[in-house]
Amino acid sequence: MSEEVEDVLKGLTLKVYRYVLKQGRPVGTREVQRGLGLSSPSLAVYHFTKLEDAGLLRRDRGDYVVDKVFLRSVVRLSHMLIPRYFFYSIFFISAFILELLVFRPETLTSGYFFSVVVIFASALTFCYETAKTWLKGSI
Missing domain, CATH: 1.10.287 (Helix Hairpins)
Structure with a gap:
């Protein structure tokens, strides 16, 4: 894992990344805000931007999808990360x-x-x- 990705995948940004990864489909800003209990949609956009700049997410028709999976210590089964x-x-x-x-x-x-x-x-x-x-x- 590159240092840039390790620096990005911490705290709330990691939670946003995990949420999108678990959904397995394009996810919108408001959905992440509600799903993680964030205070505003702009906070979700901030974390989406960080993940997009690191190359982990990409935009797909206004929603975000996982572009690269960097969680090497887990296996994804359906919507579960084990x-x-x-x-x-x-x-x-x-x-x-x-x-x-x-x-x-x-x-x-x-x-x-x-x-x-x-x-x-x-x-x-x-x-x-x-x-x-x-x-x-x-x-």
Whole structure:
């Protein structure tokens, strides 16, 4: 991601960009104002202009559409933006459950204990990163 784009995608401008990206269709100024609870349409226009100057949005018959997707840490499914960490979390949680239920030996060994601890730590780390990304709103 270029420095210019990183500088632009912060705060309310990031929220406007995410809103337009989630809609998946051309979005007008008033729609963004109402959708994000902005104080005036001119505030939405200001953020649209910043995003347009950075090359992230373009005008299409008076409305704005996403020109480039620069959120590399997310996957877009329909109208949802899901952090990539979410999929790693699901993988490690599944591996942890499989390790406990399917691959459990009759006698517990240090190798088995080590693998359970490593898988659990990995699952916990990715769950934490997923929650942090979702709650912080950096997607």
